[in-house]
Amino acid sequence: MRWEIIKAEYVTSAVKASQFPLGEEPEVAFIGRSNVGKSSLINSLCRHSGLARTSSAPGKTRTVNFYRVTLKREDGLRRDLWLVDLPGYGYAQRSKSERQDLQDWTQHYFRESKRLRLVLQLLDIRRELQPLDQQVHNWLLAAGMPVQPVATKLDKLSRSAASAALRALGAKLGLPAGQAMLGYSSLTPAGRPELLQRLVEAVDFDGIDTV
Ligand SMILES: Nc1nc2c(ncn2[C@@H]2O[C@H](COP(=O)(O)OP(=O)(O)OP(=O)(O)O)[C@@H](O)[C@H]2O)c(=O)[nH]1
Numbered sequence: 001m002r003w004e005i006i007k008a009e010y011v012t013s014a015v016k017a018s019q020f021p022l023g024e025e026p027e028v029a030f031i032g033r034s035n036v037g038k039s040s041l042i043n044s045l046c047r048h049s050g051l052a053r054t055s056s057a058p059g060k061t062r063t064v065n066f067y068r069v070t071l072k073r074e075d076g077l078r079r080d081l082w083l084v085d086l087p088g089y090g091y092a093q094r095s096k097s098e099r100q101d102l103q104d105w106t107q108h109y110f111r112e113s114k115r116l117r118l119v120l121q122l123l124d125i126r127r128e129l130q131p132l133d134q135q136v137h138n139w140l141l142a143a144g145m146p147v148q149p150v151a152t153k154l155d156k157l158s159r160s161a162a163s164a165a166l167r168a169l170g171a172k173l174g175l176p177a178g179q180a181m182l183g184y185s186s187l188t189p190a191g192r193p194e195l196l197q198r199l200v201e202a203v204d205f206d207g208i209d210t211v
Pocket residue numbers: 032033034035036037038039040041053054055056057058059060061062086087088089152153154155156184185186187
């Protein structure tokens with residue numbers, strides 16, 4: 001059955017586990033290079049501009065930000081989940097100590113979050129896969145995280161260039177057979193239904209409901 005997001009609100013920002021909001025609801029996190037479009041994707045997915053702060057200058061998000069989202073199934077059933085916006089990696093203008101802090105908080109987040117069901121790793125569709133993206137991908141897999149790569153800014157390429165770029169990124173990441181890259185644009189509806197579907201599958205709302 002189809003699900004849609006009916007409500008989304010900012011709850012809190014954290015730099016350590018004791019500041020994570022309480023609750024048993026499943027969680028989906030967004031990670032990627034600074035400026036790749038993580039905060040924009042959250043706003044567009046929730047159809048709530050201004051929910052997460054975005055900027056054309058990289059390095060905007062500096063804390064782990066929690067958004068509580070309510071989804072409604074077409075038969076009326078409602079379920080809540082957390083969307084978590086993480087600071088971007090790879091922003092060279094930051095001081096080394098600040099980069100280290102952000103990396104520590106992010107790794108701390110992955111170690112401490114008990115409700116995490118899916119990590120969406122965002123990659124810019126116009127860029128080749130960078131070594132840091134690959135490192136983060138491998139680190140997440142080694143940590144046992146379910147990772148779904150998503151190419152952002154789909155609107156910047158023609159349809160055929162976008163499909164070629166999706167295939168190339170997927171191949172370079174070494175995605176297993178059966179796992180495809182998803183594409184997304186925060187400016188157009190492209191990719192939104194598929195991403196929403198992936199999210200609902202990962203948190204297994206339908207499964208929970210039938211128990
Ligand atoms: N054309 C286009 N631009 C986008 C899209 N998504 C984001 N942008 C632009 O990319 C820039 C960065 O977006 P953010 O959402 O702030 O990026 P971020 O990944 O949260 O960045 P940090 O918080 O610095 O890590 C902004 O200028 C956005 O308008 C998209 O799908 N299409």
